[in-house]
Amino acid sequence: MGYLFWLILTIIFTVIEFMGSALVSVWFAFAAAITIFVSLAFDNLKVELTFFTIISVLAIVFLRPLAKKILSKNKDNFDAEVIGTSIVIKKIVDISKEEKIYDVSYKGSIWTALSNEIFKVGDIPIISGFKGNKIIIKK
Known part of the structure; x- marks a missing residue:
């Protein structure tokens, strides 16, 4: 698909994330950014899509709970x-x-x-x- 496609996708996911505050698309922006480097090494659509999917899933499963835990520590809970x-x-x-x-x-x-x-x-x-x-x- 090419590094330009993944760069554009990274920008789109980043803009979507800045429009909201729920940590929704940051994982896809992260995966798309890393996939840019994979697309430079391999010129294979299946490899790029597989890599993007695996990195997205791993980021959601492992990084999202960590990010939520860190961000929730900074909130004041008036209770x-x-x-x-x-x-x-x-x-x-x-x-x-x-x-x-x-x-x-x-x-x-x-x-x-x-x-x-x-x-x-x-x-x-x-x-x-x-x-x-x-x-x-x-x-």
Whole structure:
């Protein structure tokens, strides 16, 4: 088929992968990229297709679980583990309503926090839950 075909296929699979975030076509892009070198060594369609298929299957079977494991370590899972964690009030946004709004520091970032209690800048409340992407705090 020729190295140009496999190069174009590599680019197509890479573009498809960048359009999504589920590790779907990266394995085929990887296999197509390696098949470029095989097509330079062997000018045989059956050899190229067989090699591409085998590399694709091996990448899916062995590399995909490893990649998912590595990528899942980088995600923050806001669940029961963080309830009770202390955070710092950085700014009072609005305390005129029943549900007061604050900016808090959590894991080095500023988050919006909600509470029925009144806090001052520098106070250290604890996380009692989450409401969408906002942290619920209490004394």
